[in-house]
Amino acid sequence: MAIILGDNQYGKAENRVVRIYRDSARHEIRDLNVSTALRGPFQPAYLEGNQTNVLPTDTQKNTAFAFAKSKGVEAIEAFGLELARHFVHDVDPVEGARIEIEEYAWERAVVDGVEHDHTWLRKGQEIRTAAITVDASGEYVVGGLKDLVLLKSTGSEFAGFLTDEYTTLQETHDRVMATSLVAQWRFTSTDVDWDDVYAGIKRIMVKEFATLQSLALQQTLWHMGRAVLEAYPFIAEVKLKAPNKHHFVVDLSPFELENPGEVFIAADRPYGLIEATVLRDDAPPAGDAWRISAGLA
Numbered sequence: 001m002a003i004i005l006g007d008n009q010y011g012k013a014e015n016r017v018v019r020i021y022r023d024s025a026r027h028e029i030r031d032l033n034v035s036t037a038l039r040g041p042f043q044p045a046y047l048e049g050n051q052t053n054v055l056p057t058d059t060q061k062n063t064a065f066a067f068a069k070s071k072g073v074e075a076i077e078a079f080g081l082e083l084a085r086h087f088v089h090d091v092d093p094v095e096g097a098r099i100e101i102e103e104y105a106w107e108r109a110v111v112d113g114v115e116h117d118h119t120w121l122r123k124g125q126e127i128r129t130a131a132i133t134v135d136a137s138g139e140y141v142v143g144g145l146k147d148l149v150l151l152k153s154t155g156s157e158f159a160g161f162l163t164d165e166y167t168t169l170q171e172t173h174d175r176v177m178a179t180s181l182v183a184q185w186r187f188t189s190t191d192v193d194w195d196d197v198y199a200g201i202k203r204i205m206v207k208e209f210a211t212l213q214s215l216a217l218q219q220t221l222w223h224m225g226r227a228v229l230e231a232y233p234f235i236a237e238v239k240l241k242a243p244n245k246h247h248f249v250v251d252l253s254p255f256e257l258e259n260p261g262e263v264f265i266a267a268d269r270p271y272g273l274i275e276a277t278v279l280r281d282d283a284p285p286a287g288d289a290w291r292i293s294a295g296l297a
């Protein structure tokens with residue numbers, strides 16, 4: 001028996017990179033959380049404390065900030081590709097790079113009915129994510145979103161389920177369905193209008209959630225994933241994770257009040273957790289596209 005070093009990667013997690021464009025009076029802002037991780041012949045650092053091949057995490061951090069200036073920040077998928085390609089192609093020992101990015105959206109403050117040039121309110125909406133992996137086997141881009149909180153106040157059912165001696169849940173043909181969606185989609189091309197596709201995917205997912213008469217959150221996820229793959233031939237797979245944010249009808253009978261689905265208690269835990277991958281059966285290999293580092297995306 002021997003003890004060996006297995007999988008490893010290292011980098012700087014959660015660099016809070018804020019890029020402001022202030023070339024005119026009307027500023028622009030991109031607000032990112034960027035994690036970098038390098039893969040390659042770094043065993044000596046672990047086994048012997050030998051740093052010969054180790055590009056410090058501090059340098060990786062500096063690179064992210066320098067690129068925000070020199071390359072600019074447009075779509076996070078493109079920014080991640082720039083960084084990953086740099087580490088793999090320009091830094092000799094590096095064999096693979098994993099870049100994970102979250103983007104926080106801001107919207108302009110409205111002052112006296114007019115959009116302000118340099119003041120924003122943080123959008124309470126979803127966080128956009130990207131995970132870029134570049135290595136000898138290719139380039140992999142995974143786009144995504146998380147914390148997209150959706151709720152429908154009808155159009156959702158749950159009935160006909162398996163029961164046993166522990167089942168207390170009642171069947172329902174009209175319930176509240178709510179979730180905080182996490183979705184990731186793997187591209188098979190890097191020649192993509194990232195912002196346009198992001199907006200399109202979000203629109204499709206919201207539409208499916210809204211319009212499907214849902215028999216279960218599982219069915220809603222399947223419809224969301226399938227609709228995205230039908231719309232975009234250059235997306236190979238979609239991974240979805242949806243907490244079922246239960247809204248329970250409150251019993252108001254002690255107060256001699258009727259409650260025909262009007263007053264609910266929103267339970268924060270426990271929650272059902274429904275997960276699915278929807279993919280093409282001829283999807284090309286994913287390589288290390290799903291091998292996470294910081295776990296931002």
Ligand SMILES: O=c1[nH]c(=O)c2[nH]c(=O)[nH]c2[nH]1
Binds near residue numbers: 215216217244272
């Ligand atoms: O959409 C649902 N799927 C389930 O699997 C499930 N289980 C449960 O108790 N409620 C629900 N709702």
